[in-house]
Amino acid sequence: MTRPGSGLRPFSVKAKMSTLVVVSVFITTGLLMVAVRTRTELRFITVFSVIATLLITQFVAHGLTAPLDEMTTVARSISHGDYTRRVSGADRRDELGDLAQTINRMADDLEAVDRHRKELVANVSHELRTPIAALRAVLENVVDGVSSADPETMRTALKQTERLGRLVETLLDLSRLDNGVVTLKARRFEVWPYLSGVLKEANLAVSHRRLSSGSGNHTRKDVHLHLDVSPPELTAHADAERLHQVVANLIDNAVKHSPPHGRVTVLARRGPGPESLALEVLDEGPGIPESERHRVFERFNRGEVPSPHGPGSDGGTGLGLAIARWAVDLHGGRIGVAESVRGCRIQVTLPGVPQPRG
Secondary structure, eight states: OOOTTSSOOTTSHHHHHHHHHHHHHHHHHHHHHHHHHHTOOHHHHHHHHHHHHHHHHHHHHHHHHHHHHHHHHHHHHHHTTOTTOOOSOTTOSSHHHHHHHHHHHHHHHHHHHHHHHHHHHHHHHHHHHHHHHHHHHHHHHHHHTSSOOOHHHHHHHHHHHHHHHHHHHHHHHHHHHHHTOOOOOEEEEEHHHHHHHHHHHHHHHHHHOEEEETTEEEEOOOOEEEEEEESTTOEEEEEHHHHHHHHHHHHHHHHHTOOTTOEEEEEEEEOSSTTOEEEEEEOOSSOOOGGGTTTTTSTTOOOSOOOTTOTTOOOOOSOHHHHHHHHHHHHTOEEEEEOOSSSOEEEEEEOOSOOOOO
8 A cells, every 4th residue: 555645646635636626627618618619608607617616526525524524523432432433434545544544543552452451450450359368368267266376377378478479579560661661781691500590499489389279289399390501601691680580480381381290491592693592491281272372471361271280270460471571572582482292382582792783
C-alpha cells in the first residue's frame, strides 16, 4: 500500500478533488459552447452550470464527510472507555481508509491494554489473597489455641510471608521496567563459577520447595540440576544481577514442570559476538505446545500444560518468565522456546560487549 504523501494515488482524496475541479470546468465549458451555438442567454447557462457543479460537489463531499462523521463518533466512544467500536471503510484505497485503519489499530491496542490491566488486577488480587489467607489461618490457630507456636507452625507462616515478599519483589521489578528506571551494570565475568553459584542457590530452593497436591504436601528433592559450560574458561559481558534473574527464573520454571526424578540442564556456550553468551535451559517435563510458545513470556501466564505433579500443584505467580524476558530485553538479547525432542528447551542469547558504530 502506498503511504500518504508518497504521491498522488488514483483513489486518494486529492485525486477526487482534482477530478471534481476538472469535471466542473468541463461542464461549464460544455454549457458555454452549447450556449454559443444555440444562442442561449448566458444567465441560463450560468444557472445550469452552478446547479450541476453543486450536485457533483454534494455527491463527492458526502462520500468524504460521512466517514469523518463516523470516525468522530467512534473516537468519542473510545475516549469514553468503549474500546469495542470500530470504524467501517478501512478497506478504502484513500487517506480516509488509512485513517480508519489507524483508528481501528489504536482501538485494538487500547482494548488489549485495558484487558491486560483487568487481568493484572485480578491476578495480583488472587496471588495476594492466597498467601494472606494461609498466613491468617495459621496465626488465627495460634491465637485461638488450636495449634501452638512451634517451629513447624512458624515455618509455615514464614513460607507464606516469603511468598508474599517474592510476589511484591517481582511486581516492583515489573514496575521499574514500565517506568524505565532500570539500568544495566554490565561487566566481564567467568561463566562457570557464576552459574555454579546460581545452581547452588537453586538446589537449596529445590530442597526446600513444597508443592501442594491433592494428597497433601510433599517436598521436591528429586529434581537434579546439571551444569554444562563449554569451554570451561568461557567469559561473558552482562549485568550479573539481571542475568541471575534470568537463570534463576528459568530453572525455577523447569523444576516446577519436571517429572519425578527429572533432570534440568543449564548449557552455556560462546555466542556469535565478543563476550556474548548463548544459554539453554532444558527440562524433561511435558513441554510447551507450539500454539502456547508465543504466550509463555506474558505476565501471569501459566500456560495450558497440565502439571506433572497432579491437580493443585503450585504453578507459581506466572511472573517468572516475564521477568526473564524483561532482563534479556534489557540486554538487547533474545529469548524464546526452541524445538526439543523431549521436555522444554528455552534459549537465551546475550549480545556481549556493544560494538561501536562506524
